[in-house]
Amino acid sequence: MLRIGPIAAAAAFARRAPPRHRLAGNRESIPRSRPPALSRGGGGGGGGRVVPVLKTPKGTRDHPPAQAALRERLLGAVVSCFKRHGAAAIDTPVLELRETLMGKYGEDTKLIYELQDQGGELLALRYDLTVPFARYLAMNKVNNMKRYHVAKVYRRDNPATTRGRYREFYQCDFDIAGQFDPMIPDAECLKIVHEILSDLQLGDFVIKVNDRRILNGVFAVCGVPESKFITACSTVDKLDKVPWEEVRSEMVGEKGLSPEAADRIGEYVQLHGGLDLIERLLQDPKLSQNKLAKEGLGDMKLLFEYLTLFGITGKISFDLSLARGLDYYTGVIFEAVLLQQENEHVEELVGVGSVAGGGRYDGLVGMFDPKGRKVPCVGVSIGIERIFSILEQRLKASGEKLRTTETQVLVATPQKHLLAARLKLISELWDAGIKAEMLYKKDPKLLKQLQYCEDTGIPLAAIVGEQELADGVVKLRDVSTREEVDIPREKLVDEIRRRLEP
Amino acid sequence: MLRIGPIAAAAAFARRAPPRHRLAGNRESIPRSRPPALSRGGGGGGGGRVVPVLKTPKGTRDHPPAQAALRERLLGAVVSCFKRHGAAAIDTPVLELRETLMGKYGEDTKLIYELQDQGGELLALRYDLTVPFARYLAMNKVNNMKRYHVAKVYRRDNPATTRGRYREFYQCDFDIAGQFDPMIPDAECLKIVHEILSDLQLGDFVIKVNDRRILNGVFAVCGVPESKFITACSTVDKLDKVPWEEVRSEMVGEKGLSPEAADRIGEYVQLHGGLDLIERLLQDPKLSQNKLAKEGLGDMKLLFEYLTLFGITGKISFDLSLARGLDYYTGVIFEAVLLQQENEHVEELVGVGSVAGGGRYDGLVGMFDPKGRKVPCVGVSIGIERIFSILEQRLKASGEKLRTTETQVLVATPQKHLLAARLKLISELWDAGIKAEMLYKKDPKLLKQLQYCEDTGIPLAAIVGEQELADGVVKLRDVSTREEVDIPREKLVDEIRRRLEP
Structure with a gap:
């Protein structure tokens, strides 16, 4: 409804x-003349290209x-x-x-x-x-x-x-x-x-x-x-x-x-x-x-x-x-x-x-x-x-904004040189049927990643930093309340599902 | 999947x-000649119509x-x-x-x-x-x-x-x-x-x-x-x-x-x-x-x-x-x-x-x-x-047959002169969001109605006869097991939902 x-x-x-x-x-209002097949690009980088x-x-x-x-x-x-x-x-x-x-x-x-x-x-x-x-x-x-x-x-x-x-x-x-x-x-x-x-x-x-x-x-x-x-x-x-x-x-x-x-x-x-x-x-x-x-x-x-x-x-x-x-x-x-x-x-x-x-x-x-x-x-x-x-x-x-995607989780990293960790985690989530995204940058700033969640309405962020990797956990952040909880990696998928139950 | x-x-x-x-x-294989614009209908009831x-x-x-x-x-x-x-x-x-x-x-x-x-x-x-x-x-x-x-x-x-x-x-x-x-x-x-x-x-x-x-x-x-x-x-x-x-x-x-x-x-x-x-x-x-x-x-x-x-x-x-x-x-x-x-x-x-x-x-x-x-x-x-x-x-x-509709219930009547009862019941089901069908006949045979369920994979039949109307119940039939149970009318929608839960 x-x-x-x-x-x-x-x-x-x-x-x-x-x-x-x-x-x-109706017929009259349609111009009979053909439009020019091609128009010239307007200067700038176009350099006369058609x-x-x-x-x-x-x-x-x-x-x-x-x-x-x-x-x-x-x-x-x-x-x-x-x-x-x-x-x-x-x-x-x-x-x-x-x-x-x-x-x-x-x-x-x-x-x-x-x-x-x-x-x-x-x-x-x-x-x-x-x-x-x-x-x-x-x-x-x-x-x-x-x-x-x-x-x-x-x-x-x-x-x-x-x-x-x-x-x-x-x-x-x-x-x-x-x-x-x-x-x-x-x-x-x-x-x-x-x-x-x-x-x-x-x-x-x-x-x-x-x-x-x-x-x-x-x-x-x-x-x-x-x-x-x-x-x-x-x-x-x-x-x-x-x-x-x-x-x-x-x-x-x-x-x-x-x-x-x-x-x-x-x-x-x-x-x-x-x-x-x-x-x-x-x-x-x-x-x-x-x-x-x-x-x-x-x-x-x-x-x-x-x-x-x-x-x-x-x-x-x-x-x-x-x-x-x-x-x-x-x-x-x-x-x-x-x-x-x-x-x-x-x-x-x-x-x-x-x-x-x-x-x-x-x-x-x-x-x-x-x-x-x-x-x-x-x-x-x-x-x-x-x-x-x-x-x-x-x-x-x-003024209501309709979400255009259904993404449930953004996979994010808080430090540099963690692209591999993000790729590995997001792949696990996709394989479990979770709707997940990550930014296509090697080393995005955490703020930019969280901003992306706010802009597109993604409710959760799964954050893996050096500490989380060492501890075998993922920091699960509720984007709207900003609450963060460490979840054991093997329980992450279940926890995401539980949080997003209707 | x-x-x-x-x-x-x-x-x-x-x-x-x-x-x-x-x-x-490619070009060569397309016949250049136009197909005849219209063909004559083949005798019978067509009587020379185009x-x-x-x-x-x-x-x-x-x-x-x-x-x-x-x-x-x-x-x-x-x-x-x-x-x-x-x-x-x-x-x-x-x-x-x-x-x-x-x-x-x-x-x-x-x-x-x-x-x-x-x-x-x-x-x-x-x-x-x-x-x-x-x-x-x-x-x-x-x-x-x-x-x-x-x-x-x-x-x-x-x-x-x-x-x-x-x-x-x-x-x-x-x-x-x-x-x-x-x-x-x-x-x-x-x-x-x-x-x-x-x-x-x-x-x-x-x-x-x-x-x-x-x-x-x-x-x-x-x-x-x-x-x-x-x-x-x-x-x-x-x-x-x-x-x-x-x-x-x-x-x-x-x-x-x-x-x-x-x-x-x-x-x-x-x-x-x-x-x-x-x-x-x-x-x-x-x-x-x-x-x-x-x-x-x-x-x-x-x-x-x-x-x-x-x-x-x-x-x-x-x-x-x-x-x-x-x-x-x-x-x-x-x-x-x-x-x-x-x-x-x-x-x-x-x-x-x-x-x-x-x-x-x-x-x-x-x-x-x-x-x-x-x-x-x-x-x-x-x-x-x-x-x-x-x-x-x-x-x-x-040899598997894919269902082409999602109908959950057929509303059926076992005797003649009950079209009004069917229309009233099916309308209640539709309004409750139940996927329901009935045959578009005034007085269809019960066998025909049940056969329709079998042919199209409808799992349940809701049957209202004179007795059911008098008792304020609906006979709910499981099409595959042929089991029938009388359900109080006001509980029918819930019972159908319960039966069809995944």
């Missing part, structure tokens, strides 16, 4: 389904040790939840055949990184972990599987790095594939989101739930032609960012819906609630006549029953404005949003960013199967980069 | 420095759960050794600017995957973790650091997948950067190789050690012009694969050395031994006059002193034929080779594949620094793919 102070705020997006509108103009530009590619970043340590803790918490739910790990290549990825992401297909044709197959970098998972299931004729996958994905997107949006970023996915009784796996996905967000203590949150079948039913009864369902869906998806008036004018203007249809849609998609709302819509004279909507509402009712047994309905909102971007969803969809007080004077909580999302995609595996064999799937993706930047800001604000 | 039977044999290569000769003809080709890119592979679990154990063992030596983790992007990678890998540069120019920067996939590490040090002006990095790298190489050679593969690198007293970090790198190969119980092994300065000294005193040092080096590098006669004829024929120079080189590079050989060469009338060779031999002597203190010289061989492929090495180089009996009748052990390699590269960071500021580095790369395929073959031969 991670416990790092209060939330740092900023608006952001779930990675699994970026709302389409923020992609507009040195490469020192940077990582746009939208990518290095993780120095402090960030890598924080990420390890965060991923550890997420993976431990996935394992708690019985998921197995799989791994798939970062590279996929281009044709595997094409036609799966709608408008976002243009964000896929393609590899140069260097002879051979045409390749691309994976855009998410869901399509490779579907390809994996079809290729290996797997009919049911509960798997997690934590790995990097790539999107040639406009980076917004302060909000945790990168071109290379981790996804943490949990998916259940297989033909099962309705809503049992779907409910587990929501339970997982609830567990992870609670564990990480990110503050208050709400998990919005909807169903693509209900949305399509709404469009149908509002008089939208079926050919416009997907585009209407992507307009509705903007409701978490812009007010209904704007969404309505896009529907009527850009998307060519009738004002009457738009108004009827507006009445539905501004609704949110719980079991009561589901019951009301099941009685809705128009919606209850639509087969798809009725199915979706029936399943939504079942889902709420299961979530009640899990005791988590307090954080769940059935929200008809939730649409999600990607084409492949076919049933339940959901998205978790962190909530925060807008300012000190208003008590109401507002959404400050989506941190998890997912849904049911029953048709994707069939797109890969030569015989069209379907494998129903439901899954969730944890928006780890967004959470990471929240925890990072929190850590910075707290 | 991993303990999985005896070694499975096959010749292979260390990934960090593939010998150059196996790259010959489905993509179902494969991973050439030289890449999926890891299904059993392999992912084995890899997790293997990487865990390696990382735990790196942490025992006080290394911090860093992460760098899979993508680098092309110019960062160019001019670092000699002939192997042609194996770099380049990304398509989609507007913006020219990018490539990293070829190893060493050059990105050097770029990181220069970019962040880091002067000393002990880091490990476990991540995938990419080489457009000819895959030989049965021998563990892929186009996408993991590298596990440990490096020490900084200006320190000679050979102390270098000795630690060799200690790490020794610890990892011993821990993994891969069988007998030898770590060959040499120094680029000694090799260059040998070439100089044998009359090779300095301009031919690198090409002579890459020819010597083949000595572990082909006999001296072939190497000699390449030197004289292709590389244009005089027969006399080749013969003189031959006398040196066929030598291998320990401290005795170092002493002998330090007395060698020609070699001892060469400044570089003398430095290298002096440091080699120091290295052997330190390795003696570590107690590992038994596995170390000072071997003048070791050259290693990459350009960037400047001092000590080393390579670990697994040994195996060639056949039942001959007791002598022969090398069956390199599983770790590394060396000192004091000039690489300076190539990135605008002022040419140097940061000396030494590091080791564990050939994890090679080791993985050995362990995989071993596991297959043993």
Whole structure:
């Protein structure tokens, strides 16, 4: 469990389904001109040498040790939840055949990184972990599987790095594939989101739930032609960012819906609630006549029953404005949003960013199967980069320093000409499984050695001087209390273990 | 620690420095023609739909759960050794600017995957973790650091997948950067190789050690012009694969050395031994006059002193034929080779594949620094793919089944209409941190539920039937012994924890 102070705020997006509108103009913002291949080194010792530009590619970043340590803790918490739910790990290549990825992401297909044709197959970098998972299931004729996958994905997107949006970023996915009784796996996905967000203590949150079948039913009864369902869906998806008036004018203007249809849609998609709302819509004279909507509402009712047994309905909102971007969803969809007080004077909580999302995609595996064999799937993706930047800001604000190593003991010497003694002792400790370091100097000053312990958080120092060697002991120093005790050499390993017991 | 039977044999290569000769003809073997973009689904339910080709890119592979679990154990063992030596983790992007990678890998540069120019920067996939590490040090002006990095790298190489050679593969690198007293970090790198190969119980092994300065000294005193040092080096590098006669004829024929120079080189590079050989060469009338060779031999002597203190010289061989492929090495180089009996009748052990390699590269960071500021580095790369395929073959031969999940309890019901009871109980277990699963069926048969435990290695089943519900107990079943005990519900979590204590 991670416990790092209060939330740092900023608006952001779930990675699994970026709302389409923020992609507009993406292409234009990337300069077409090539950067100079090499730049001249700036005088000094360089003497006219040609040195490469020192940077990582746009939208990518290095993780120095402090960030890598924080990420390890965060991923550890997420993976431990996935394992708690019985998921197995799989791994798939970062590279996929281009044709595997094409036609799966709608408008976002243009964000896929393609590899140069260097002879051979045409390749691309994976855009998410869901399509490779579907390809994996079809290729290996797997009919049911509960798997997690934590790995990097790539999107040639406009980076917004302060909000945790990168071109290379981790996804943490949990998916259940297989033909099962309705809503049992779907409910587990929501339970997982609830567990992870609670564990990480990110503050208050709400998990919005909807169903693509209900949305399509709404469009149908509002008089939208079926050919416009997907585009209407992507307009509705903007409701978490812009007010209904704007969404309505896009529907009527850009998307060519009738004002009457738009108004009827507006009445539905501004609704949110719980079991009561589901019951009301099941009685809705128009919606209850639509087969798809009725199915979706029936399943939504079942889902709420299961979530009640899990005791988590307090954080769940059935929200008809939730649409999600990607084409492949076919049933339940959901998205978790962190909530925060807008300012000190208003008590109401507002959404400050989506941190998890997912849904049911029953048709994707069939797109890969030569015989069209379907494998129903439901899954969730944890928006780890967004959470990471929240925890990072929190850590910075707290002033707390995360240890970047796990070293338990520094092997030190107080006099000169004792390198051999240090090497011999540290080798004994390593062989006993103790995490140990020494300075890579022949004759370091004791003060420097102890300072290194303080700087890097090493709790113990094992000091061997001439006297200790003669006596067959090691001086074990507690770095924080500065207490020193002579320990017989043969008992040193046990004593270190005893001191460091949790 | 991993303990999985005896070694499975096959010749292979260390990934960090593939010998150059196996790259010959690489380009030709890649078909230039594009594969058909889409193939037709084969009749049946497909009904003429267009489905993509179902494969991973050439030289890449999926890891299904059993392999992912084995890899997790293997990487865990390696990382735990790196942490025992006080290394911090860093992460760098899979993508680098092309110019960062160019001019670092000699002939192997042609194996770099380049990304398509989609507007913006020219990018490539990293070829190893060493050059990105050097770029990181220069970019962040880091002067000393002990880091490990476990991540995938990419080489457009000819895959030989049965021998563990892929186009996408993991590298596990440990490096020490900084200006320190000679050979102390270098000795630690060799200690790490020794610890990892011993821990993994891969069988007998030898770590060959040499120094680029000694090799260059040998070439100089044998009359090779300095301009031919690198090409002579890459020819010597083949000595572990082909006999001296072939190497000699390449030197004289292709590389244009005089027969006399080749013969003189031959006398040196066929030598291998320990401290005795170092002493002998330090007395060698020609070699001892060469400044570089003398430095290298002096440091080699120091290295052997330190390795003696570590107690590992038994596995170390000072071997003048070791050259290693990459350009960037400047001092000590080393390579670990697994040994195996060639056949039942001959007791002598022969090398069956390199599983770790590394060396000192004091000039690489300076190539990135605008002022040419140097940061000396030494590091080791564990050939994890090679080791993985050995362990995989071993596991297959043993018939042992690795668990792919960590589930501790299956929540089961013996009668119909008890889904709610299962959902409620499993939710309690999850919330208490217990790893629990249930079948996603409304009314599964008890036999099916118990069979699932057997198939997936779940040790316990928590069974709630009508009687248990009425009595406020849960029937806890030990899957292997089939013993069942009623446990009061409020004591269930503690009882499960008690049963599963290690």
